[in-house]
Amino acid sequence: MFLESFRRCGEAIRFETLRLRQFRNYSNLEVEFGEELNLLIGPNAQGKSNLLEAISVISTTRSFRGAKDKAMIQVGAESSSIAANLGDSEIGITIPKTGRRFATIGESQLPRIQDLLGRAPTIAFASVDLELIVGEPSWRRRFVDLEISQFSAKYLRSFSEYKRSLEHRNALLKRVRDGSEQARNLEVWDKKLSLSGATLREMRSGYLSELSVLANTRHMQLAGDNERLSLQYQLNDDAVTANDLIAELERKRPNDIVIGATTCGPHRDDIEILVDGKSAFSFASQGQSRTAVLAIKLAQMDYWTTREGRVPALLLDDIFSDLDVTRRQHVLEVSRELGQVFVTATDLAAVDSYLSDNSKIFYISNGTVRAA
């Protein structure tokens, strides 16, 4: 990865201030955060998760809740904007109702929205993350795609090339089926798909094999030594190299033409998550799933810290309060060693005294934020 040498190395990401304009229920908000723990307290549906969401959007260009752009723009407003001061730089993103989103660093506009990725990494942990265990394979692919895209420009490019080439190939398959184009015109799209597709497979499985080791270590700390966790990348077919994939695409071609869709390649792959050698998808209880996801999230933190030399901010939404006391303590110890943490909770009493003593506390109600 060529670009790593250009990235700033070292410390923890710190969101010093966050400014929101017409974002969800915030018309105009500026918050100054604490360096370590930030506790966002308030009843449900008052806007505490919206704050976490805003941080995740400026970090990853997407909502961790999977929300569409339109849903994030305040009702009646034409656009929504988020800006964050990171100490040594200020980044911003503007989401218009119509037209293209754009990102800024300082006073300059970035050439593309994706250039924001990796500038302020975050790891979010919310109830929707349980889909990683119980959801469709697309959730797990989305998880690796988003994560690797944050630190690898090469991955991001291969990912967008693959996606677009796949749409073209599928369109062409239908055109071949109805006789408006010849089957040999598929060749160039097979080639484009196989090049970017092989890169996706190689980088996904490389990342996951490292993440699996880290996640297992975290899982043993959380669940005890005898419950092992592993993540395995599962190919949908036998093609590993670009040449394999080309051959596979050719082999599947007649069938693909009939159904009008591409039936092999990384867009069909999955990640198998095993707890104690058994598929978590089929066998894990809700408690086990929660612990497994938590271990994976902490492993993501470890990966960033050890491999990228940077410490992401941790965003802990509602699911955090569902954890038992020991696990909560564990997360907080880990994150305190590491960097900045944002936690939402419905009331202070629900939070460990340990936590409230060491945090900057914000009370949130009806779109206003008051620092305690």
Place this chain on the structure above:
Amino acid sequence: MLFAKPLATLISQLEKLPGVGPKSAQRLAYHILGQPEEDVRRLADAIRDARDRMTLCERCQGFSEASICAICSDPKRDPSLICVVAEAKDVTAIERMNEFRGTYHVLHGVLSPMDGVGPERLKIRELLARLESGSVAEVILATNPTVEGDATALYLAQLLRPIGVKVTRLAHGMPIGGDLDFADQATLLSAFEYRREI
């Protein structure tokens, strides 16, 4: 009805232009209606005149007033060198550089199955016809570095290589004077991939 029929017709025609949405089509239509009659007539005449008198150059498929365009008929241009571009406007961009002394070939599009564009919709047959004489030494593929531009270049390369002509592709990299920190990462990545020794 929101607009009287002649106005509605004008708006719907303007809306078909690239980059013109419903709002700007309305703005342009009202602007045109507010102009002196003589000016509007000149605009209409210019559009019809250009459409009537410009044709595709038989050789390079670029727009031309004569059957062979000014570039193709210029004896100082090297016809053994063909630079293949997607659109006629790309010729203008390369000509502005004032460095390239070969000739062009305009495809009038790129491969894009999603938009129903296959090879037969592009001026590829015309390109192959130009290569038949055997006097072409090099074909430079100068389509944009997009997925569709790359696929088109790939398609042409596979088609042309068996003919025995040298096929090259334009390098993509950093804009001169570009700032590393602000460069988009895909550009930076490709600048690394196409780096050369100095």
